[in-house]
Amino acid sequence: MEKSKTKTPFMKVIKRHWLLLLMLLPSLLYVIIFSYVPMTGIILAFKKYQYAGGIYFSPWNGLNNFKALLISGKLGMVTRNTLLYNIAFITLGVLFEMGSAILLNELFSKYFKKITQSLMFLPYFISWVVAGAIMYNIFNYEKGVFNHVLTSLGANAFDLYNTPSAWIIVIIFLKIWKQTGYGSVVYLAAITGLDQEMFEAASIDGASAWQKIRYLTIPSLMPTMMILVLLGIGNIFRGDFGLFYQTVRSSALLQPTTDVIDTYVFRLLIDNGDIGVSAAASLYQSVLCFITIMISNGLVKKANPDYALY
Numbered sequence: 001m002e003k004s005k006t007k008t009p010f011m012k013v014i015k016r017h018w019l020l021l022l023m024l025l026p027s028l029l030y031v032i033i034f035s036y037v038p039m040t041g042i043i044l045a046f047k048k049y050q051y052a053g054g055i056y057f058s059p060w061n062g063l064n065n066f067k068a069l070l071i072s073g074k075l076g077m078v079t080r081n082t083l084l085y086n087i088a089f090i091t092l093g094v095l096f097e098m099g100s101a102i103l104l105n106e107l108f109s110k111y112f113k114k115i116t117q118s119l120m121f122l123p124y125f126i127s128w129v130v131a132g133a134i135m136y137n138i139f140n141y142e143k144g145v146f147n148h149v150l151t152s153l154g155a156n157a158f159d160l161y162n163t164p165s166a167w168i169i170v171i172i173f174l175k176i177w178k179q180t181g182y183g184s185v186v187y188l189a190a191i192t193g194l195d196q197e198m199f200e201a202a203s204i205d206g207a208s209a210w211q212k213i214r215y216l217t218i219p220s221l222m223p224t225m226m227i228l229v230l231l232g233i234g235n236i237f238r239g240d241f242g243l244f245y246q247t248v249r250s251s252a253l254l255q256p257t258t259d260v261i262d263t264y265v266f267r268l269l270i271d272n273g274d275i276g277v278s279a280a281a282s283l284y285q286s287v288l289c290f291i292t293i294m295i296s297n298g299l300v301k302k303a304n305p306d307y308a309l310y
Contacts, residue, residue, distance in 0.1 A: 044279035065280035074264060075281075079288075082239050082260040088172050089179075090232040094225055096176055097183030102213055104184065105191045117188075120181035128242030131174065135247055164257040167248065171258060175243060183228070190224040191217060226300065226307040234293035237261060237285050261285045 014021060041055055048061040069075050100120060107113040138145050139160040147157040160166055194217070202212050239260030248258045261281065269278040293309075301308035 042279065042283050044276055045283040046280075047276055049275040049279075061276065065274075065276045066284070068274075068277045069280055069284065074259070075284075077256065078259050078261045078264040079237070081257070082237050082262075085171060085175075085239065085260065086232070086236040089175050090229060090236070092172065092176050093179055093183055093232070094229065096180045098187050098218075098221060098225060100180055101184040101187035101191060102217055104188060105217075106209060106213075117181070117184075120184060122181065123178045124182040126178070128240075128246040131178070132246035132249065135174075136249065161249070161251060162253060164254050167254055167258050171243065171247070174247060175240065178243075186228065187221060187224060190221055194220050223307055226304075227309065230293070230296055230300065230307075230309050233296045234289060236292055237288040239263065241266070 044055055044058075045065055046060060046062060047055075047058045048064070049055075050058045053059070104113055104117055107116070136144075139147070139158075141147060141157060141159040141161065151157055160170070198216055199212055202216060207215075239262040241262040244258055244260050244263050245266065248254050248263075251258075262285075265278050265281045265285070268274060268281060297309050
């Protein structure tokens with residue numbers, strides 16, 4: 001009969017591996033100080049913040065901060081915008097990132113492949129401040145290059161910064177333009193890690209390039225895709241602050257179509273100076289993200305446990 005395995009006492013584990021645990025201590029302290037200690041600041045959502053009292057000694061005010069959010073009438077609008085934009089980002093991101101990775105993998109010229117990948121990856125390093133400045137100089141109504149071209153051709157100038165409906169397309173385009181190159185690297189790495197023997201066997205059987213992509217490459221990328229989608233769903237109620245703030249340039253006219261929870265929280269803090277209400281909005285956002293990722297991961301685990309995050 002096999003001997004039953006007994007658990008090693010905790011203190012013996014510490015004594016045996018004390019040097020490794022000591023090496024782990026700086027990282028552990030870093031996570032505690034910068035990740036867990038700041039989480040205590042969520043109590044601001046239930047307090048009337050006063051500078052004299054600070055975070056921990058300001059008076060409590062119950063759910064008044066959340067009532068102020070509901071009374072403002074903008075919480076539903078920014079939540080809807082954040083959700084719909086992120087659904088578009090995730091859906092189109094998967095299509096463009098996976099598609100570009102597959103196309104890059106099919107290129108035969110090594111140098112052309114490297115140049116193309118570098119050009120696709122370049123937008124990721126351009127900050128939204130620079131991107132917003134470039135956009136403003138191109139689409140400015142009075143001095144923009146785009147309107148100069150239109151007027152020189154006899155057409156009417158287009159005022160992008162006073163056309164809220166156009167920004168739905170602009171925002172989605174800018175996000176896909178910036179993230180496609182970076183996201184394709186993940187899929188390209190997954191493709192290069194695939195077993196090449198199955199592609200060779202498919203070629204021997206007479207499979208075309210499209211058939212290998214359809215029946216071998218795409219199904220093999222499904223686990224990677226599901227993980228990235230779940231990670232995206234975990235942040236589905238978080239907007240890219242730089243994208244929505246730097247490119248829109250704080251235009252009140254564009255807020256109904258471009259305002260998201262992140263920019264709304266920022267304006268609450270800057271314009272009103274109400275730290276308690278801003279903290280309540282941030283907590284509301286975090287709770288929504290937590291609920292969404294838990295539900296999504298649970299559904300995926302029921303359908304296929306191999307694709308779940310945990």
